[in-house]
Amino acid sequence: MLQWIRLALGAALIALVMPAQAQGALEKSKVHIAVGGKAAFYYLPLTIAEQLGYFKAEGLDVTISDFAGGSQSLRAVVGGSADVVSGAYEHTINMQAKNQILQCFALMGRAPQLSVGIASARAAAYKSPKDLKGLKIGVSAPGSSTNMLVNHMLATAGLKPTDVSIVGVGTTVGAIAAMKSGQIDAISNTDPIMTKLEQDGTVKIIADTRTLKGTEQVFGGPMPAACLYAPIAFVRNNPNTAQALTNAIVRADKWLQRASPQDILKTVPESYLLGDKALYLFAFSKVREAFSPDGFIADAGPKTTLKVLPGFNPEVKPSEIKLELTYTNEFVKKANAKYK
Numbered sequence: 001m002l003q004w005i006r007l008a009l010g011a012a013l014i015a016l017v018m019p020a021q022a023q024g025a026l027e028k029s030k031v032h033i034a035v036g037g038k039a040a041f042y043y044l045p046l047t048i049a050e051q052l053g054y055f056k057a058e059g060l061d062v063t064i065s066d067f068a069g070g071s072q073s074l075r076a077v078v079g080g081s082a083d084v085v086s087g088a089y090e091h092t093i094n095m096q097a098k099n100q101i102l103q104c105f106a107l108m109g110r111a112p113q114l115s116v117g118i119a120s121a122r123a124a125a126y127k128s129p130k131d132l133k134g135l136k137i138g139v140s141a142p143g144s145s146t147n148m149l150v151n152h153m154l155a156t157a158g159l160k161p162t163d164v165s166i167v168g169v170g171t172t173v174g175a176i177a178a179m180k181s182g183q184i185d186a187i188s189n190t191d192p193i194m195t196k197l198e199q200d201g202t203v204k205i206i207a208d209t210r211t212l213k214g215t216e217q218v219f220g221g222p223m224p225a226a227c228l229y230a231p232i233a234f235v236r237n238n239p240n241t242a243q244a245l246t247n248a249i250v251r252a253d254k255w256l257q258r259a260s261p262q263d264i265l266k267t268v269p270e271s272y273l274l275g276d277k278a279l280y281l282f283a284f285s286k287v288r289e290a291f292s293p294d295g296f297i298a299d300a301g302p303k304t305t306l307k308v309l310p311g312f313n314p315e316v317k318p319s320e321i322k323l324e325l326t327y328t329n330e331f332v333k334k335a336n337a338k339y340k
Contacts, residue, residue, distance in 0.1 A: 113191060
């Protein structure tokens with residue numbers, strides 16, 4: 001009888017262990033993610049994955065450090081204080097030009113969700129990006145994707161990044177204060193900050209990538225935005241961990257496609273709402289289509305990015321960039337098979 005019980009227990013243990021083995025043990029269960037402006041809609045899938053326990057469901061113990069902008073979160077990973085960046089895809093190309101290979105493995109945004117606004121008092125005199133010359137322009141952080149959008153606008157007008165003064169203002173209420181107090185003349189930022197400034201009559205929007213159509217108008221094609229990316233060595237050495245992270249993000253991407261406005265309000269931290277639930281939901285409705293529905297990066301997006309970046313970053317030489325190293329859909333395919 002005792003022998004039979006031992007055999008039964010052994011069989012039960014094997015049954016419990018087999019699924020875990022098939023799924024693959026995590027090489028690294030504790031993961032540090034760096035993000036620049038976590039409260040912005042730009043990174044909403046990250047917040048959803050955190051708030052709904054999707055990382056924990058994959059066996060991950062995730063720590064998220066929030067920085068003022070994407071360039072600072074990038075530095076955290078390059079410097080070794082974080083493992084993964086929740087940031088803009090274009091950094092993978094910019095860094096490859098510096099001989100550092102970073103790879104995006106889960107997409108959160110299929111459009112940048114950024115917009116540029118000029119102070120309403122200056123709006124009547126603004127005709128084209130040429131009129132930005134000499135202005136003080138607020139961005140989340142120098143070198144971030146908000147800064148890159150400004151640089152792209154300047155390049156289309158034959159101007160250089162040095163023709164304006166860039167001021168880091170973050171992505172929270174400090175950015176609103178900087179604009180309203182006249183510390184800056186124009187601002188490039190994320191939502192809900194930009195919708196708040198627009199509704200209050202503080203700015204007039206002069207470039208808008210919060211929709212797929214607007215992104216096409218600004219960049220001439222699709223532009224992948226927020227994603228999880230990391231040094232390619234991390235991705236290759238920790239495939240099961242990368243898969244778990246991707247599973248959580250893809251699950252969050254899909255949740256956002258189905259979520260009601262009330263679902264959003266119940267899930268995000270109160271501090272994200274800027275004290276105005278109606279404004280937050282209105283801003284969400286403006287950017288909703290910019291979220292990736294499934295985490296995949298379509299090949300056209302990286303190609304557009306590679307065309308845009310050399311216009312203001314001479315270090316990026318298209319003939320020397322290996323786009324296939326900057327992103328992979330390997331983990332997203334498996335995640336979509338798991339979460340349909």
